[in-house]
Amino acid sequence: MGYGIATLFGYFRDFLRNSGLEKCNAAVEREEQKHFVPLYQDFENFYKRNLYMRIRDNWSRSICSAPGPLFDVMERVSDDYNWTFRFTGNIIKDVINIGSYNFLGLADKYDESMRTVKEVLETYGTGVASTRQEMGTLDKHKELEDLLAKFLNVEAAMTFGMGFATNSTNIPVLVGKGCLIFSDELNHTSIVLGARLSGATIRTFKHNNMQCLENLLRDAIIYGQPRTHRAWKKILILVEGIYSMEGSIVNLPEIVALKKKYKAYLYIDEAHSIGSVGPTGRGVREYFGLNPEDIDVYMGTFTKSFGASGGYIAGKKDLVDYLRFNSHSAAYAVSMSPPVAEQIIRSLKLLMGLDGTTQGLQRLQQLVANTKYFRQTLKKMGFIIYGNDDSPVVPMLLYQPCKVAAFARHMLERKIGVVVVGFPATPLAEARARFCLSAVHTRQMLDTVLEAINELGDLLALKYSRQRKS
Amino acid sequence: MATAAEQWVLVEMVQALYEAPAYHLILEGILILWIIRLLFSKTYKLQERSDLTIKEKEELIEEWQPEPLVPPISKDHPAFNYNIVSGPPSHKIVVNGKECINFASFNFLGLLDSPRVKAAALASLKKYGVGTCGPRGFYGTFDVHLDLEEHLAKFMKTEEAIIYSYGFSTIASAIPAYSKRGDIIFVDRAACFAIQKGLQASRSDIKLFNHNDVADLERLLKEQEVEDQKNPRKARVTRRFIVVEGLYMNTGSICPLPELVKLKYKYKARIFLEESLSFGVLGEHGRGVTEHYGISIDDIDLISASMENSLASIGGFCCGRSFVIDHQRLSGQGYCFSASLPPLLAAAAIEALNIMEENPDIFAVLKKKCEQIHKALQGISGLKVVGECFSPAFHLQLKDSTGSREADVKLLQEIINQCMNKSIALTQARYLEKEEKFLPPPRGRAGESCIHHQGSSTGCPAVG
Numbered sequence: 001m002g003y004g005i006a007t008l009f010g011y012f013r014d015f016l017r018n019s020g021l022e023k024c025n026a027a028v029e030r031e032e033q034k035h036f037v038p039l040y041q042d043f044e045n046f047y048k049r050n051l052y053m054r055i056r057d058n059w060s061r062s063i064c065s066a067p068g069p070l071f072d073v074m075e076r077v078s079d080d081y082n083w084t085f086r087f088t089g090n091i092i093k094d095v096i097n098i099g100s101y102n103f104l105g106l107a108d109k110y111d112e113s114m115r116t117v118k119e120v121l122e123t124y125g126t127g128v129a130s131t132r133q134e135m136g137t138l139d140k141h142k143e144l145e146d147l148l149a150k151f152l153n154v155e156a157a158m159t160f161g162m163g164f165a166t167n168s169t170n171i172p173v174l175v176g177k178g179c180l181i182f183s184d185e186l187n188h189t190s191i192v193l194g195a196r197l198s199g200a201t202i203r204t205f206k207h208n209n210m211q212c213l214e215n216l217l218r219d220a221i222i223y224g225q226p227r228t229h230r231a232w233k234k235i236l237i238l239v240e241g242i243y244s245m246e247g248s249i250v251n252l253p254e255i256v257a258l259k260k261k262y263k264a265y266l267y268i269d270e271a272h273s274i275g276s277v278g279p280t281g282r283g284v285r286e287y288f289g290l291n292p293e294d295i296d297v298y299m300g301t302f303t304k305s306f307g308a309s310g311g312y313i314a315g316k317k318d319l320v321d322y323l324r325f326n327s328h329s330a331a332y333a334v335s336m337s338p339p340v341a342e343q344i345i346r347s348l349k350l351l352m353g354l355d356g357t358t359q360g361l362q363r364l365q366q367l368v369a370n371t372k373y374f375r376q377t378l379k380k381m382g383f384i385i386y387g388n389d390d391s392p393v394v395p396m397l398l399y400q401p402c403k404v405a406a407f408a409r410h411m412l413e414r415k416i417g418v419v420v421v422g423f424p425a426t427p428l429a430e431a432r433a434r435f436c437l438s439a440v441h442t443r444q445m446l447d448t449v450l451e452a453i454n455e456l457g458d459l460l461a462l463k464y465s466r467q468r469k470s
Numbered sequence: 471m472a473t474a475a476e477q478w479v480l481v482e483m484v485q486a487l488y489e490a491p492a493y494h495l496i497l498e499g500i501l502i503l504w505i506i507r508l509l510f511s512k513t514y515k516l517q518e519r520s521d522l523t524i525k526e527k528e529e530l531i532e533e534w535q536p537e538p539l540v541p542p543i544s545k546d547h548p549a550f551n552y553n554i555v556s557g558p559p560s561h562k563i564v565v566n567g568k569e570c571i572n573f574a575s576f577n578f579l580g581l582l583d584s585p586r587v588k589a590a591a592l593a594s595l596k597k598y599g600v601g602t603c604g605p606r607g608f609y610g611t612f613d614v615h616l617d618l619e620e621h622l623a624k625f626m627k628t629e630e631a632i633i634y635s636y637g638f639s640t641i642a643s644a645i646p647a648y649s650k651r652g653d654i655i656f657v658d659r660a661a662c663f664a665i666q667k668g669l670q671a672s673r674s675d676i677k678l679f680n681h682n683d684v685a686d687l688e689r690l691l692k693e694q695e696v697e698d699q700k701n702p703r704k705a706r707v708t709r710r711f712i713v714v715e716g717l718y719m720n721t722g723s724i725c726p727l728p729e730l731v732k733l734k735y736k737y738k739a740r741i742f743l744e745e746s747l748s749f750g751v752l753g754e755h756g757r758g759v760t761e762h763y764g765i766s767i768d769d770i771d772l773i774s775a776s777m778e779n780s781l782a783s784i785g786g787f788c789c790g791r792s793f794v795i796d797h798q799r800l801s802g803q804g805y806c807f808s809a810s811l812p813p814l815l816a817a818a819a820i821e822a823l824n825i826m827e828e829n830p831d832i833f834a835v836l837k838k839k840c841e842q843i844h845k846a847l848q849g850i851s852g853l854k855v856v857g858e859c860f861s862p863a864f865h866l867q868l869k870d871s872t873g874s875r876e877a878d879v880k881l882l883q884e885i886i887n888q889c890m891n892k893s894i895a896l897t898q899a900r901y902l903e904k905e906e907k908f909l910p911p912p913r914g915r916a917g918e919s920c921i922h923h924q925g926s927s928t929g930c931p932a933v934g
Contacts, residue, residue, distance in 0.1 A: 029793055030768065036738045037709045039648060040797065052800075060799075062611040066599040074613060100603040100610070107603045110596040117600065118592065124558040125582045126591050126818040127782040128575070132552070133900040134915070135565070135574040139556040161784060162636035164808035168667075169638070174539065189807040197670055221534045222527050234536045262531065265539050296539055303809040307601040309635065322540035324552070331900045332663045333638035334778045338558075339591070340812060343600040419608045 013050060055405035056082045058420055061412075064091060066109040067100040069440045073417060092415065096445050098435045099419035103276040103392055104363045105440030106347050107307030113350075117342045124338035132324070136335040144341045147348050148312055152282060153292045156321070157314035159344075160329050161336045163271060163301030164190040166311030169328035171267070172198035174297070175236050180220055182213060182264075183238040186246060191238050191269060200236075201225070207246070210254045213237070217262045235264040241273030241284040241300075245426055245434070247387020247395050249277070252284050256294045267297040275305025276392050281351050281364050287390070306347040308340045363439040367392055370437045370446060377450050382463035386432070394435040395421075396453075396462075403460050404431045410459075414452045553897070558583055563895055570895035576917045578751055578862045579822075579832055581782035587821045594817035602810045606799075610810040618816045621823050622787050626757055627767055630796065631789040634804050635811040637776030638664045640786030641744050643804035644774050645713065646672035647797060653709040656690055656739065658682065662719040663902070665744060669713070681721060684729045687712070691737040710739035716748030716759035722857020722864045724748070727759055731769050740771040747863050750780025756826050756833045780826075783819040785811045836862060840918050853885075856913065865899060865913040878912040886914055 029039065057078060065072040075090040100107070110118070120140065130136035141159060148157040160166045171194030175181060179200040183191065186207045195202050203220070205213045217235070224231050237259060239250045250268070259266045270283045278286030285295060298314040313323060324330055351360040371392045378385050384397040398404050401422055408420045422431040435449075457463045487495070522530075556564045560583035563572035581587055594614060604610035615633055622631035634640040645668035649655055653674040657665065660681040669676050677694075679687040698705035712734065714725045727743075734741050745758045753761025758775070760767050767773070771794055776786040788795060798805055826832070837860050844859045847866070857864030868878055879898070886896045899915040 030791070032735070033740075036740065037705075037707065039709065039740070039794065041707075059607045060611050061609060062613055062616055063609055064613040066597070067601075067603040067609060068599075071609070097609065099608055102603045107599050107601045109599050114595075114599075118595065121591055121595060121814070122588060125560065125588060125782065126815055127577075127582050127778060127784060128559055129577050129582060129778055129782070129917075130559065130575045130897075131900065134897040135553055135555060135559065135563070135572075135895065137552055137554050138559070139554055142554060162639060162804075162808060164804055165636050165639050168642075189803055193671060193803060197667065218527070218531065222522065222530045231534055232536070234539065263534065263536050265536075301809075303601055303603060307599060307603065309601055309809055309812050318542065319540050322543060325543065326902060328663065328667065328902065329638060331902050333636065334784060337784050337812075337815060339595070339814065340600060417609060419604075 053082050058405060058408035066107060067097060067102055068108040069097055069438055069445060070094045071097045096416045096449060098449055099417050101304040101436050102438045103305045103367060105438050116346055117339050120342040121339040126337055128335050130334060131332060132330040132335045138338060140338050140341045141335060144345050147345060149314060151348050151352055152298060152314050154314045155317040157312050158320050158323055159310055159312045159336055161310055161334060163303055163311035165329050166299060166313060167191050168194040168197060170313055170323060171195055173323060173326045175200045175234055179234045180232045181236050181238060182216060186243050187238060187240060208248060208251050210251055214258055217258060221262060236267055237264050238267050241268055241270035242391050242393055244272055244393060245395060247391045247393040249284060249388040249391055252288045252290060256290060265296040268295055270298065270300040272304055272393060274300040275351060276367060277390060302344050306344050308343040310336045310340060367439040370441055374437055374446055381454055381457060383457060384464045392437040395432045397430060397432050398462060399429060399431060401431055406460055407433055407456060410456050411452060416449055416452055565895050568890060570890060570893045572895050573916045574895045574897040576779040576863060578780045578836060581822045586825060587782055587818045590821035591814040591818040594814040598813040600812055602812060605808060606805060606810050612813050614813045614816040615810060618820050621820055623789055625823055626789045628789040630792045631787050632795050632798050633811055634786045635808060637778045637786040639804035640776060640788060641665055641774045642668040643802045644772060644788050644798060645669060647801040649674045649709060649711055655711045655713055656687060657713040660718050660720045661715060665713060682723055682726060684726055688733060691733060711742055712739050713742045716743060716745040717861050719747060722861040724858050727763050727765055731765060742772045743770050744774050746776040746779060749775040750826060751836065751862055755830050777819050781819045781822040783815045785815060843918055862918040865915055867911060867913040875912060882912055882914050
């Protein structure tokens with residue numbers, strides 16, 4: 001109903017603006033180009049102008065410190081109802097960060113353990129200015145790839161400069177016209193883009209629903225390509241390890257069983273799950289205790305658990321060699337920056353215990369403990385939480401857009417930074433707040449956050465669950 | 471009262487029934503009977519689906535064999551021997567263990583080993599660490615990013631700039647943000663691969679015009695105008711775009727921007743300019759091809775460039791008027807759904823921009839060096855230089871092809887190996903043969919930089 005009222009208001013305001021009664025604050029087209037075909041359709045921007053603008057201050061908040069467990073947010077006010085922002089110059093210090101993807105707490109400001117990163121920066125510089133296939137393969141990249149292959153227990157790995165580009169430039173290399181892709185309906189935009197760019201036929205299956213996937217697989221093999229009924233060249237199943245908006249973990253054992261039975265290939269995107277699930281942080285495969293050879297293509301990013309940036313693809317040596325020569329980003333895009341590669345090497349060594357300490361394992365265990373505590377307490381308080389009990393990504397449902405805005409603003413007043421998501425990243429009526437736990441959140445910080453959530457829950461009537469235990 | 475009114479209406483109806491002509495009643499009766507029949511008849515499927523038994527289905531599933539996930543590669547594929555660089559890719563580069571002068575990286579302004587840039591990156595590393603742990607919308611916006619965007623906008627004299635964390639994704643996300651299915655894009659045949667991917671993702675109508683041929687573009691625009699007159703309602707909502715590069719990656723030539731701007735106003739199409747190779751190279755202050763020709767920057771709707779060539783960092787940016795750029799903050803896929811640029815790289819880019827602003831004479835130095843080396847390489851037998859004389863990235867192509875692409879590639883590799891033996895590092899331009907729309911012939915690629923000394927440029931012709 002909230003959307004209905006907002007929509008009505010939206011039409012009213014648009015009318016006022018068009019007839020000149022209200023000043024229009026948005027940027028406009030140039031005088032000389034007024035006769036050109038309009039760049040944006042009116043309707044496309046309707047949502048943006050009327051709904052999003054009102055609550056825009058909850059996103060793109062800028063910070064001025066490292067994204068650790070506590071960070072400093074730059075205070076920002078708007079004099080004209082969110083059309084433009086002005087930084088007041090004040091900094092809200094020590095805001096508890098429960099929004100950034102910092103699962104192992106490795107993204108923090110410089111300390112002595114990052115000495116090697118400093119050295120690499122001083123020797124190698126920041127840029128590479130050449131593609132992997134030309135002059136851009138540094139020895140640092142080779143070191144990183146060998147270490148990563150050992151970590152994941154696969155034959156070989158290859159790294160790329162950006163996680164998003166890893167999906168969008170490599171899926172088209174593996175499949176093409178005449179192939180079939182089964183993609184989970186809640187897959188990330190980068191996977192969807194890569195699948196579209198490949199030219200293969202895409203069929204989506206209901207989120208984590210193995211029965212639906214099996215039916216689709218059977219139909220695909222029996223009836224072949226549409227209209228011609230020729231057999232499909234390859235079938236590729238695209239799933240994610242942990243889904244970022246749902247917090248659910250993929251049902252890997254069943255998918256692997258299906259894949260073996262129907263001879264399909266499995267591509268898993270472990271952006272959120274690498275380094276954060278599994279007894280030693282090696283991802284969902286380890287979490288379920290499967291054989292490394294069961295999954296054909298491992299993909300992941302280094303942004304979340306490793307505190308760096310970039311992506312990788314790992315698997316059998318033939319696969320990785322093929323990608324080295326045929327990947328779009330290996331031929332046309334520059335390689336990873338050397339200090340970033342060194343940070344990943346340092347994080348991997350920490351996780352694997354190669355630096356001589358057990359810090360890696362300790363962080364993982366702390367993350368598991370934090371996740372359990374947080375989820376249990378929220379459930380007891382009576383909130384609706386999505387996702388698997390072991391996933392460190394905790395979405396809490398808020399449902400209505402006005403509550404979304406109120407929740408985020410109140411939390412910032414209490415010095416807690418949360419992430420709220422609405423349409424279009426989630427379905428229209430299922431706006432949510434998403435908490436990302438970290439190994440470096442202390443029990444005290446979690447308690448502060450939980451208390452604040454509890455108070456706000458009572459204030460805003462967010463406790464929808466009927467299974468309240470308290 | 472109500473029943474009286476109903477009865478009154480009923481009486482009217484019955485009267486109307488009596489008064490209607492017979493054929494009308496018969497027609498209505500037939501129609502009603504037909505509807506009842508359609509409602510109750512069984513629906514038929516176009517194809518009979520139930521003719522496969524369970525056993526046959528199982529057999530089909532058993533028999534189906536997919537292709538291997540990746541086809542096998544022969545061991546003597548030329549790309550198997552890729553170069554490994556140990557140490558920094560600066561002026562002197564150690565390739566496969568041998569120290570050479572670096573003519574292969576795109577280090578145009580020599581900023582890859584500038585101590586100021588490294589110091590700025592180090593300061594940022596100390597304050598922020600390495601990663602940003604989130605996309606721009608979710609606490610991934612650091613004050614360094616906002617600084618860099620402001621700096622870039624001020625430098626390029628536009629209203630606003632937006633940063634992406636990867637140069638390839640910049641133009642590949644910018645084009646589909648504006649151009650959707652049904653829109654028309656006129657693009658040069660020699661457009662680089664990132665633009666091609668952007669065009670593919672946008673699902674618009676693509677019309678190619680011959681490389682740098684303004685007459686061909688005008689012909690296409692005129693044809694489109696004729697089409698528009700046939701269907702004016704559709705024409706009123708179809709957006710048109712012209713996508714060109716400042717300095718083309720594939721040919722090293724410059725685009726004829728003044729004529730393109732004239733065509734823009736004549737045929738009402740918007741221009742997107744990709745300046746990866748010309749930003750920080752052309753123009754008196756390095757502002758790119760608009761400054762080189764003296765065109766007002768407001769005439770170009772969107773300028774997109776990669777920071778990986780002149781700015782010694784990673785990433786890319788788009789700049790233009792706020793009306794155009796602000797849209798990408800919600801619809802640029804590479805912006806909204808990807809983690810932001812690591813702050814140390816953003817700080818490096820800011821420092822590099824500062825250096826560019828403080829020493830505007832490096833652009834003149836670069837131009838002179840490019841012209842020198844072009845002249846010096848003109849006379850080599852068997853090879854011709856492809857590219858403008860002031861373009862720092864140029865290609866060396868075989869004058870007479872041997873006839874087969876593979877043999878050409880092998881020959882060029884021989885030449886490059888010889889150069890490496892004499893301590894000059896060059897590289898072959900890598901293309902994905904099956905993916906490129908218009909595959910350029912095999913050629914070696916060289917990147918000139920302003921830090922190359924006099925001696926090294928004479929060393930090059932000696933090799934030939």
